[in-house]
Amino acid sequence: MRYKYFNKIAIFASLVLLLSNCKKPLETTPKNSLDLTFALNTKEGLQATLTAIYNSLQTSGYYGRDFLVVPELLADNCEITTGNTNRFITQGNNTPGAHVNIWAEAYANINRANIILSFIDNSQSSAAEKLQSKGEAYFLRALMYHNLVKTYARSPLFLSSGTGASFDLGVPIITAPVIDGASITYPKRNTIAEVYTQIIQDVISANSMLSNAGVAYRARKVAVHALASRVQLYNGNWVESERWADSVILQNVVPLAPASNYFNTTSAAPSWGNGHAETIFALSYQTGEPNPGGEGLQYIYYRNLPTLQGYADATTQLSLRTAMGVVGTTSPDLRFVNLVSVQTKSSQQVFFTKKWPGLRQLGQDDIMIFRTSEVLLNRAEARARQGGAKEALAIADVNMIKSRAGIPILALAGPGVLTGAALISEILKERRVELAYEGHRLFDLVRNGLDVNKNPSNIVFGTNAYNFLIAPILQADVDANPQIVKNPGY
16 A cells, blocks of 8 residues: 655554555454554554554565566666566666655555554563564664665765765654654654664664564564664675674574575475575565565566566666676576576567566565575675675685586685775675675665666766666655755756
């Protein structure tokens, strides 16, 4: 469900609307007549509010499609096929203002998390249930704030974006719930540094409350540590990013998957889109739940689904194929061999990803948000950026990824050993290939202040076009809160 305006981000009716979005029924009361007392003070009402956050993330406007597809198109990993269905053409062309739009959904979820944190202690939940709910709410709020700040704000390391004066505004921090008209406020955008401070505070709170019990489809301690590693990498805090990543890997709750099950895309065993071996935290679509159907992720990315033809509008750009070592239509890289399909579409030779193969049901593949390979690459980059003795450790990390992919590993010593900027560049290349089609590429380029080298034209750091790699805050949201300052260029 979308919220037209959610800038402090709500109207008084938002709580009733969010509860109507839950997929778990609350007694037999009609969902459009739930009263606030029941929602805010009962175990069932607050649990439904928590469930609604997970459900909201599944929509096609968020992780169900756009938040994975659009960052690849805005960057240099994917492009739109010539025979397309008119989807995402403006994003593929980097038309100013064409981006993802998660502002309203993310703030609706933040409000849900705030409701849980404010009211759970007064509910009939047990002490253990209260602790678990609060831990999940802190984790999800931290995830929402990081998604917002990396989408709508500049990198903490490149506040000027090379275009003159720095611009350090992030997004509004809201920690009190909106439950009636009197609780609506109109906050200004906090600085990027303040937003990252808030995210880390939430991460620390979640870490103190959660364990590793449960499943990968709900927040647990290992997922908190994976989020912290990602956040600190974006924040340029290399020591802390390494520390959190190290914790994930040493816990060994979700080990790095070997090639034997990493590349499994058959229906006989867990596949990329169904309980993958590297899943730290994912969204799971259950049978009977509403799903994006023809607007789902796999329809955009892949053509030969098991039972139906996908649209296959997004294909792999030449520069990504080059990074994969592709010559013509072949490569020794097992990530290309097993996870890319070479086909002809409307007389065009195209290269489609086979991640999320639609093996369970169309539109219902699991969506991995955190997985072990990303965390290992977080650690590799964080170590390389610290330099010195950490560089050998970084090489060992990235070699685990290369070895599984069946490509030559890096030298650990000797005249050919990579150091400094050359090593970091190699790690970023491996990150590009390993995490391709998963929505990371745009944000990796922006956080590092790197040019976007793509077809049809490059986007160079320091030009006005680079501003449009940051999403616009919609005019409707600005109108709803006159304190909001637009991003440069809009």
